[in-house]
Amino acid sequence: MVDSGGLWTPPEDELGEALQTAQVLIEEGRADEAGPYQQRVIELARERAGDRPDHYEAKHLMAATHYELAGSLNASGRHEEALTALHEAQLGYTELNDAGVLDATSFLADVRARRAMTQAHRGYGATAVLEMDGAVIAYGQLVAGPDSLHHQPDFARVLAMNALILRRYGDPGLAVASADAAVQLFLQLADQINESPQALSYARYLCSATAVSADVHASQSRLDLALEADEIGLTTADTLADSESATDLRTLVSALTRKGKHLAIAGRILEGETCLQTAYATDRETAERVSEELERGLPPSLVTALETAELKLGPFEQYYRLLGLSQPAPGMTLATVSGRTDPESAAVRATELAELVRPMLAQDAETALTLGLEAHYLFAISSERESHRMRYETSTYAPIWAQTLLDISAAYDAAGQTEMALDLAGWCAEVATALIPFATSDGEVAELAGSCYRHHGDLLAATGDLIASQHAHEAAAQLAT
Numbered sequence: 001m002v003d004s005g006g007l008w009t010p011p012e013d014e015l016g017e018a019l020q021t022a023q024v025l026i027e028e029g030r031a032d033e034a035g036p037y038q039q040r041v042i043e044l045a046r047e048r049a050g051d052r053p054d055h056y057e058a059k060h061l062m063a064a065t066h067y068e069l070a071g072s073l074n075a076s077g078r079h080e081e082a083l084t085a086l087h088e089a090q091l092g093y094t095e096l097n098d099a100g101v102l103d104a105t106s107f108l109a110d111v112r113a114r115r116a117m118t119q120a121h122r123g124y125g126a127t128a129v130l131e132m133d134g135a136v137i138a139y140g141q142l143v144a145g146p147d148s149l150h151h152q153p154d155f156a157r158v159l160a161m162n163a164l165i166l167r168r169y170g171d172p173g174l175a176v177a178s179a180d181a182a183v184q185l186f187l188q189l190a191d192q193i194n195e196s197p198q199a200l201s202y203a204r205y206l207c208s209a210t211a212v213s214a215d216v217h218a219s220q221s222r223l224d225l226a227l228e229a230d231e232i233g234l235t236t237a238d239t240l241a242d243s244e245s246a247t248d249l250r251t252l253v254s255a256l257t258r259k260g261k262h263l264a265i266a267g268r269i270l271e272g273e274t275c276l277q278t279a280y281a282t283d284r285e286t287a288e289r290v291s292e293e294l295e296r297g298l299p300p301s302l303v304t305a306l307e308t309a310e311l312k313l314g315p316f317e318q319y320y321r322l323l324g325l326s327q328p329a330p331g332m333t334l335a336t337v338s339g340r341t342d343p344e345s346a347a348v349r350a351t352e353l354a355e356l357v358r359p360m361l362a363q364d365a366e367t368a369l370t371l372g373l374e375a376h377y378l379f380a381i382s383s384e385r386e387s388h389r390m391r392y393e394t395s396t397y398a399p400i401w402a403q404t405l406l407d408i409s410a411a412y413d414a415a416g417q418t419e420m421a422l423d424l425a426g427w428c429a430e431v432a433t434a435l436i437p438f439a440t441s442d443g444e445v446a447e448l449a450g451s452c453y454r455h456h457g458d459l460l461a462a463t464g465d466l467i468a469s470q471h472a473h474e475a476a477a478q479l480a481t
Contacts, residue, residue: 014040014044015040015041015044015045015048018037018038018040018041018044019037019041019061019065021034021037022034022037022038022041022065022068022072025037026068026071026072026201027197027198027200027201030245030247031071031072031074031075032072032075032076033072034068034072035069035072035073035076038065038068038069038072039069041061041065042062042065042066042069045058045059045061045062045065046058046062049062056096056099056101056102059092059095059096060092060096060102062088062092063088063089063091063092063093063096063107064089064107066085066086066088066089066092067085067086067089067107067110067111067114069082069085070082070083070085070086070089070114070115070118071114073085074114074117074118074121077121079118079121079122080122082114082118083115083118083119086111086114086115086118089107089111090108090111093107093108093111094108105138105141105142106138106139106142106151106154108138109134109135109138109139109142109158110135110154110158112131112132112134112135112138113131113132113135113158113161113162115131116128116129116131116132116135116161116165117132117161117164117165119131119423120164120165120168120169122419123417123418123419123420123423124419124420124422124423125165125168125169125419125420125423126169126373126376126377126420126423126424126427127423127426127427128165128169129165129166129169129170129337129373129377130337130377130380130381130384132158132161132162132165132166132336133162133336133337133338133377133381134384135158135161135162136158136159136162136178136335136336137336137338139151139154139155139158140155140333142155143155149192152185152189152192153185153186153189153192153193153196153198153202155185156181156182156185156186156189156202156205156206156209157182157201157202157205159178159179159181159182159185159209159335160178160179160182160186160205160206160208160209160212161205161208162175162178162335162336163175163176163178163179163182163208163209163212163213164208164212166178167179167212167215167216167298168299169299169373169420170299170337170373170377171299171301171302171337171370171374172216172219172298172299172301173216173301173302173303173326173334174334174335174336174337174339175212175216176212176213176216176217177333177334177335178212178335178336179209179210179212179213179216179229180209180213181333181335182205182206182209183206183209183210183213183229183232186202186205186206186209187232200240200243203236203239203240204240204247204248204251206232206233206236207233207236207237207240207251207254207255210229210230210232210233210236210255211229211233211254211255211258213225213226213229214226214227214229214230214233214258214259214262215258215294215298216298217229218261218262218265219297219298223262223265223266226262227259227262227263227266230255230258230259230262231259233255233258233259234252234255234256234259237251237252237254237255238252238255240252249282249283250283250286252282253279253282253283253286253287253290254286254290256275256276256278256279256282256287257275257276257279257280257286257287257290257291257294258290258294259272259275260272260273260274260275260276260279261276261291261294263275264276299366299370300366300367300370301326301370302322302325302326302370302371302374303323303326304367304370305367305370305371305374306319306322306323306371308360308364308367309356309360309364309367309371312360312363312364312367313356313359313360313363316356318352318355321349321352322349322352322353325340325341325349325374326340328340329341329342337374337377337378337381338381338385340378341378343381343382343385343386343387343390344382344387344388344389346378346379346381346382346385346387347378347379347382347387347389347390347393347397348389349378350374350375350376350377350378350379350382350397350400350401351375351397351400353371353372353374353375353378354371354372354375354400354401354403354404356368356371357371357372357375357404357407357408358407361407361411365411365415368408368411369408369411369412372404372405372407372408372411373408375401375404376401376404376405376408376424376427379397379400379401379404380427382397394434394435394438395438395442395445398431398434398435399435399444399445399448401431402428402431402432402435402448402449402452403448405424405425405427405428405431405452406428406448406451406452406455408424409421409422409424409425409428409455409459410455412424413459418459418462418463421459422456422459422460422463425452425455425456425459425460426456428452428455428456429452429453429456429472429475431452432448432449432450432452432453432475433449435448435449436449436479439479446479446480449476449479450476450479450480451476453472453473453475453476453479454472454473454476456472457469457470457471457472457473457476460472
């Protein structure tokens with residue numbers, strides 16, 4: 001929903017009509033059809049702004065519509081274009097914020113959240129987790145501020161998005177914490193949300209949160225909680241299906257399939273079969289997709305990965321310190337990776353996790369990848385928060401980070417997960433750039449940085465991006481000389 005923040009009101013002309021049409025399509029769950037209207041809004045707003053740098057109303061409309069356009073492009077599978085639109089939105093909101101005409105904190109958090117979902121659609125899960133982590137933290141600060149009530153529905157929305165990404169690319173324990181928090185907040189705010197023009201959109205996010213909650217609780221044998229989440233999701237999806245949107249109908253079929261599977265696990269076979277028969281009769285393709293997703297299961301949690309590592313490697317000294325990451329840091333809620341520990345300790349814990357990755361890769365790749373991803377997330381958070389260790393002890397921590405990224409990216413590539421491998425290789429190349437000042441005096445660091453660039457270049461070439469691949473290999477060659 002394009003929110004003006006009080007800066008402008010929709011005009012009553014062609015621009016306003018295009019804007020209204022796009023909004024209606026989005027609310028009806030037909031975002032993939034809204035793109036042409038949003039493009040027209042941007043064109044008309046740009047014409048009105050002309051060469052006036054102080055035409056903030058038009059600039060805000062362009063930023064807001066670029067943000068919405070990204071959602072429409074994602075719905076059409078055009079994820080690269082969506083990232084471009086989000087970049088334009090970020091530039092626009094930043095300009096308005098710097099000019100002092102708009103507090104863009106929530107808008108920039110929304111851009112980051114949508115960028116996270118876009119990266120997840122591309123298969124760039126590591127980047128998605130970290131982008132969404134930042135969005136959740138930003139909204140957490142907003143709901144702790146003076147305008148808390150206004151931001152709470154969107155905080156619930158971002159928590160639901162965070163849960164979706166963590167379910168696939170992070171710790172299921174964090175995912176269910178985020179999902180349950182979102183569901184609870186949505187239910188608490190039901191009256192406020194039902195009066196909102198975005199009520200249908202919030203209902204869709206509630207369904208996604210209940211799905212994650214039910215899946216994780218069921219996987220951990222908490223079937224009463226799973227079925228409770230299923231019931232909330234199914235009731236909400238049934239209401240949404242009245243919109244006659246194909247997207248909302250798929251949401252209903254997903255909820256029926258999920259509940260049917262969980263009822264069967266709980267021993268309520270006949271009820272489960274009734275749900276599944278209805279789901280398959282309504283949309284077999286969607287029902288089969290959800291069934292396959294449930295059969296694949298969830299990635300290991302950090303706790304499970306540590307327990308497996310201790311079992312296969314034998315006791316290790318840092319086990320209990322790392323186990324402490326499963327509890328929230330002081331003043332934090334454990335629904336994000338950054339809630340595990342403070343930025344200074346994050347680099348130390350990441351190093352301890354990284355020490356386990358190579359030994360585990362030879363014995364249990366899935367566990368090794370979980371440990372490696374969690375190490376990467378902690379290194380990245382410590383770096384983004386500009387911790388003393390990551391700023392002033394770069395030569396100590398960055399090589400460990402780079403080697404971990406190199407190892408797990410290669411492991412994902414070997415497993416055929418090209419997108420995730422390329423995502424991590426991109427991070428690896430960025431960390432290699434931070435190593436360059438130390439490469440002239442340390443041959444091992446130079447070789448590591450070169451290996452990062454070459455690995456990234458090889459994966460870029462394999463995906464057809466030959467120009468970027470050439471640049472990566474040139475950077476490696478420069479280090480070698």
